[in-house]
Amino acid sequence: MLDPRLLRTNLDEIAKRLQIRSYHLDVDKLRSLESKRKDIQTEVQELQNLRNVRSKNIGQAKAKGEDISQMLAEVDTLGERLRVVEVELAALQEQLHAIYLSIPNVPHESVPAGASEADNLEIRRWGEPKQFPYSPLDHVDLGEQGGWLDFAAAAKITGARFVVMRGKIARMHRALIQFMLDVHTKEHGYQEIYVPYIVNSDSLYGTCQLPKFGEELFALKGEQEYYLIPTAEVPVTNLARDVIFEADQLSIKYVCHTPCFRSEAGSYGKDTRGMIRQHQFEKVELVQLVKPEDSYAAHEQLTRHAESILQKLNLPYRVVILCGGDIGFQSAKTHDIEVWLPGQQRYREISSCSNFEDYQARRLQARWRNPTTGKVELIHTINGSGLAIGRTLVAIMENYQDEQGRIHVPEVLQAYMDGLKIIE
RNA sequence: GGAGAGGUGGCUGAGCGGUUGAAAGCGGCGGUCUUGAAAACCGUUGAGGGGUUUUCCCCCUCCCAGGGUUCGAAUCCCUGCCUCUCCGCCA
Structure with missing residues (x-):
């Protein structure tokens, strides 16, 4: 597998070098999937952060013997929303991963061009x-x-x-x-x-x-x-x-x-x-x-x-x-x-x-x-x-x-x- | 095949469902001391990912793997894999 980070930053160059093995990399598709991935991943992580902070607060409040029913109500819909975007992210990452696995290695510069x-x-x-x-x-x-x-x-x-x-x-x-x-x-x-x-x-x-x-x-x-x-x-x-x-x-x-x-x-x-x-x-x-x-x-x-x-x-x-x-x-x-x-x-x-x-x-x-x-x-x-x-x-x-x-x-x-x- | 026990950081080994990414010890690294070394003492020490034109910071994930319960899971429940002990079988 190639470096996903390199695929993000140097996509055009990699696509060009893969041509030597007559491999066509769908650059546009990858770009659009990656930008979607980035959006969704950011959202997932923000929601996870929110969940973590609130759960921690609940724990602290409970330890002090405070009433937590109000806090529980606040957190009620969060889990559901998180689950939805998490599933979406997983599907997207799976799709990207499958594409990454299908991309061959980049040939060394000493490899001659040729068909057979x-x-x-x-x-x-x-x-x-x-x-x-x-x-x-x-x-x-x-x-x-x-x-x-x-x-x-x-x-x-x-x-x-x-x-x-x-x-x-x-x-x-x-x-x-x-x-x-x-x-x-x-x-x-x-x-x-x-x-x-x-x-x-x-x-x-x-x-x-x-x-x-x-x-x-x-x-x-x-x-x-x-x-x-x-x-x-x-x-x-x-x-x-x-x-x-x-x-x-x-x-x-x-x-x-x-x-x-x-x-x-x-x-x-x-x-x-x-x-x-x-x-x-x-x-x-x-x-x-x-x-x-x-x-x-x-x-x-x-x-x-x-x-x-x-x-x-x-x-x-x-x-x-x-x-x-x-x-x-x-x-x-x-x-x-x-x-x-x-x-x-x-x-x-x-x-x-x-x-x-x-x-x-x-x-x-x-x-x-x-x-x-x-x-x-x-x-x-x-x-x-x-x-x-x-x-x-x-x-x-x-x-x-x-x-x-x-x-x-x-x-x-x-x-x-x-x-x-x-x-x- | 039958019966038990267990899988936590480089290693050993803790861990009542709530500031635990994880105590403690060992090891590693840096420093003090020393002519040098050892000892002692002090400090530091997991991986992956995302954000941020970024040697600064923030966030997420990971305690065998995959599901589940929960506001919250290393901790509870299921499934699988692996390891160890005993019995049986066997090249």
Whole structure:
């Protein structure tokens, strides 16, 4: 959520900056609602004040043993009038709040304009896509041929967009999780954290999956309103909800492996083949909670941390800045890391690293005590995948295949697989 | 699942329905004292919002959450959530 005070004072400028993501802010409507709000709120507060003063007087008179029936009569109609305007104010504030929740974050000045993926700005490339002397297979063919990936079995057990993995590939999938957690904890200074995979709706509002993106979530049946997490971002970032940090506690760096569950509503017909887009997948997530002044340096650093995994696995990739039309709702700036997939002959997203500035923190009421101002202020939140496990497995299978359909194990993973060099 | 107890400020912990946003203690911050530190003493110390072109002041809201009773609720009544103790069950 954006700062309501800023929306009041700098409305035109915010509207202008939101145009970069092709978002139209109804400035006139907001202005008129705000001025109505101000009038009614003033009236409510004046009436409340009157009530408080009179009630206090009644109390004092009663204590002295005076007759209070006259005073009670005076206060008679006040409550009714107050109730009416209070209801009116609540309705108005709810309306305003709903609008505030529907306004996306203001993009950082370095975010390029653009309508779609095609306008994203490539900022660097690492590694060279390998030239195969034959036509390389994609992971689906490789996986089914080797008996490692079984989409039919998953479809029987559950349905579309699930997978069953077997044998050494299942083992490598597990190894990837251990490997990434080790790198981020030992080399990058993240604290490993284990969290619930089921969350309540407060948490989803906190990180802005609700109310706008509820159709992406799997809700659980039962007495409680519970949801499966779509990403570790939800439970991990919500650790900061309603917390006021001391300056010396920041920055906080968490790394967390969880499964992720996404309904993928609205992506019908997209990536229907293979493991690229599943309802259930594993991810190692990086989350940083930082002081505002540190957030862009931290965002860059976190992106590099995610990249380092691909470098260690020797997988070619590129990094792009998402343009205004492609950037996520709550993000001020997002780097996508895209890995080279020989089976598709193109770069595909394997990590998305975003700086939300104070947009999430405002919803979460995640704050810190700023010693220079002496005030309680919002922190900045940053997160990114480090990396998506399923897609990493796909990238390894496709990049490390040989002509016999075998998969060579990347060197850094061999220690996690009893020294195994080739999966066949 | 059954039976009890409880949720108050950074922490501990008071709080007959009426100057209680909340006693007291601890902690934090500032000061006095000291060569320095400790101790002692003095002062100060919650959050959110609105008004006011505003380092001054005024007002409103918040004592788990949501409803209700009342002129007036931290205090009374309902519902929910959470925590603790005991019993049962269980990976």
